[in-house]
Amino acid sequence: xxxxxxxALAAGRPLEPLQIERRAVGPRDVLIDxxxxxxxxxxxxxxxxxxxxxxxxxxxxxxxxxxxxAVGAEVTRFAxxxxxxxxxxxxxxxxxxxxxxxxxxxxxxxxxWTYNGTEMDRKTPTxxxxxxxxxxxxxxxxxxPAGLDPARAAPLLCAGITTYSPLRQWGCKPGDRVGxxxxxxxxxxxxxxxxxxGAEVTxxxxxxGKQDDARRLGAHGFEVTREPGSFExxxxxxxxxxxxxxxxxxxxAYLGLLRPFGAMVVVGVPPAPTPVAAFSLIxxxxxxxxxLIGGIAETQLMLEHCARHGILADVEIIPIQAINQxxxxxxxxxxxxxxxxxxxxxxx
Ligand code: NAP
Ligand code: ZN
Ligand code: ZN
Numbered sequence: 504x505x506x507x508x509x510x511a512l513a514a515g516r517p518l519e520p521l522q523i524e525r526r527a528v529g530p531r532d533v534l535i536d537x538x539x540x541x542x543x544x545x546x547x548x549x550x551x552x553x554x555x556x557x558x559x560x561x562x563x564x565x566x567x568x569x570x571x572x573a574v575g576a577e578v579t580r581f582a583x584x585x586x587x588x589x590x591x592x593x594x595x596x597x598x599x600x601x602x603x604x605x606x607x608x609x610x611x612x613x614x615x616w617t618y619n620g621t622e623m624d625r626k627t628p629t630x631x632x633x634x635x636x637x638x639x640x641x642x643x644x645x646x647x648p649a650g651l652d653p654a655r656a657a658p659l660l661c662a663g664i665t666t667y668s669p670l671r672q673w674g675c676k677p678g679d680r681v682g683x684x685x686x687x688x689x690x691x692x693x694x695x696x697x698x699x700x701g702a703e704v705t706x707x708x709x710x711x712g713k714q715d716d717a718r719r720l721g722a723h724g725f726e727v728t729r730e731p732g733s734f735e736x737x738x739x740x741x742x743x744x745x746x747x748x749x750x751x752x753x754x755x756a757y758l759g760l761l762r763p764f765g766a767m768v769v770v771g772v773p774p775a776p777t778p779v780a781a782f783s784l785i786x787x788x789x790x791x792x793x794x795l796i797g798g799i800a801e802t803q804l805m806l807e808h809c810a811r812h813g814i815l816a817d818v819e820i821i822p823i824q825a826i827n828q829x830x831x832x833x834x835x836x837x838x839x840x841x842x843x844x845x846x847x848x849x850x851x
Pocket of ligand 2: 543545662
């Protein structure tokens with residue numbers, strides 16, 4: 504079936520309307536009428552081909568929430584009318600070691616990314632949530648717990664799981680001192696999630712104007728990294744750092760904020776590599792780690808955690824026609840804290 508979408512036709516081109524083809528609903532598929540789709544900074548990196556190898560035309564969007572409009576004959580977990588979510592993956596090989604251990608994001612055959620990738624046939628391009636409908640394997644469709652506002656839940660499907668997973672991997676617990684670097688879409692989720700786990704959270708931001716928001720989101724401390732004294736005040740104090748910055752920056756400076764055996768987890772993806780000095784790691788046995796989204800089971804756990812703790816994203820809802828301005832505003836750090844597309848605007 505043909506449906507309306509917004510696409511980048513080439514690297515760096517403004518997004519524009521495009522009709523795309525969605526596959527017919529197979530026996531184990533779910534058809535979702537998309538209500539909302541969050542705008543992740545990864546959408547910008549990829550639409551601008553900052554990570555190379557981008558496939559065009561590209562329909563970004565991997566923070567999808569909608570209502571189930573049809574289900575295949577063998578689908579058991581979803582019924583027409585249910586609220587459902589789709590994150591960064593729509594399929595994987597399901598047989599390899601990572602797939603068997605709920606880490607489909609590391610599928611040895613490469614997961615079918617929600618966009619800028621292919622289905623597992625390795626031919627059919629995948630298109631993301633800046634569109635009106637999507638067809639997804641049931642196994643990669645998330646159940647939205649009752650009571651979660653769909654627009655504010657959409658960003659949980661990427662920003663939520665990407666920050667929940669490293670907090671969980673590194674055992675975040677009451678009393679831990681967690682630093683969140685960069686207060687954007689991922690950063691604001693990291694603050695809410697770490698606070699919900701009982702951590703004492705400090706935000707490290709370039710924007711003085713975000714201080715009040717940081718406290719409202721649950722942070723205890725706030726440092727403006729461009730102002731003198733901020734790194735000195737926090738030196739050696741933090742147990743865990745979650746680094747969400749999307750642009751080049753000096754990892755060494757942040758590593759110095761960790762106490763002995765502390766860890767800095769990189770989730771932001773600056774387009775260029777950054778040198779790390781051996782001494783930044785050796786002093787204090789500090790660890791530098793990375794984290795890529797989370798598996799499907801962990802994403803479901805995260806949604807349930809958010810429902811239990813009343814955690815949702817702070818969003819600014821936009822029509823699809825405003826997407827190119829939204830990208831510019833994100834590049835300027837001007838988003839509080841996630842743009843979410845009202846996908847009914849695609850039907851206009
Ligand atoms: P975002 O909403 O644009 O937020 C990024 C924040 O980083 C900004 O709000 C700003 O915070 C800070 N920042 C931006 N430019 C900076 C600079 N030059 N120097 C210092 N700080 C700067 O982006 P997002 O959607 O949260 O995504 C953040 C990064 O995570 C992106 O690179 C994205 O691709 C990546 N990501 C990774 C995964 C994964 O699985 N690992 C998943 C999703 C996204 P302040 O104003 O507070 O300084
Ligand atoms: Zn994302
Ligand atoms: Zn696999």
